[in-house]
Amino acid sequence: DAMVIQNPRYQVTQFGKPVTLSCSQTLNHNVMYWYQQKSSQAPKLLFHYYDKDFNNEADTPDNFQSRRPNTSFCFLDIRSPGLGDAAMYLCATSRDQGYEQYFGPGTRLTVT
Amino acid sequence: QKEVEQNSGPLSVPEGAIASLNCTYSDRGSQSFFWYRQYSGKSPELIMSIYSNGDKEDGRFTAQLNKASQYVSLLIRDSQPSDSATYLCESSGDKLTFGTGTRLAVRP
Numbered sequence: 001d002a003m004v005i006q007n008p009r010y011q012v013t014q015f016g017k018p019v020t021l022s023c024s025q026t027l028n029h030n031v032m033y034w035y036q037q038k039s040s041q042a043p044k045l046l047f048h049y050y051d052k053d054f055n056n057e058a059d060t061p062d063n064f065q066s067r068r069p070n071t072s073f074c075f076l077d078i079r080s081p082g083l084g085d086a087a088m089y090l091c092a093t094s095r096d097q098g099y100e101q102y103f104g105p106g107t108r109l110t111v112t
Numbered sequence: 113q114k115e116v117e118q119n120s121g122p123l124s125v126p127e128g129a130i131a132s133l134n135c136t137y138s139d140r141g142s143q144s145f146f147w148y149r150q151y152s153g154k155s156p157e158l159i160m161s162i163y164s165n166g167d168k169e170d171g172r173f174t175a176q177l178n179k180a181s182q183y184v185s186l187l188i189r190d191s192q193p194s195d196s197a198t199y200l201c202e203s204s205g206d207k208l209t210f211g212t213g214t215r216l217a218v219r220p
Contacts, residue, residue, distance in 0.1 A: 033208075041212065042200065042210040042211060042212045042213060043156065043200075043210050045207075045208060088155075090155055090156070097204075098143060098144045098204045099144070099161075099204075100144075100146050100158050100161045101146070101156075101158070101202075101208075102158065103148075103155040103156050103157070104155060105154070105155050106154075106155045
């Protein structure tokens, strides 16, 4: 089945220690998104790629970076995680901008 | 700032009843609207998409869009306890915007 896969599902990192989360898709969608979701809050869009074009949200901290080496894979790098970065990180894809999104299962990040 | 507003709930309905979830949006340029269901600790799952005024039905779910009133709703007929979740409304205008979600509780 076509799907969006995220690894790892659970990640524990230390304060200030860089961490990378990964996302892959078999849907061959053009757009890939990264969201941060904290408890009882809506998903917050961090950035998205339309093909190779990177689009950063204005309020996304510089501590968060992303790479999309090819159509199938996208990575979220947190350079120096703080306690406030503990959250669920969701990857989503859509065939084009303005279309429905398909979410991966998420990675729950804990910062100690 | 463009916003999507939802009543946070919880909305409590008895099993078998119709659950009505509402959403208003401020960006008049929004063209696409989506409803997602999110169980606790899980990722959002697409329920319905709607692009034009009127009703769109899919099984027990009906999405309604009124662009003049900037209003989107989701009706769930014959509600089941398994429908208990948070329902997120999303608009796609110049940017994607989620509402904060409405928590639905279906009591047996």
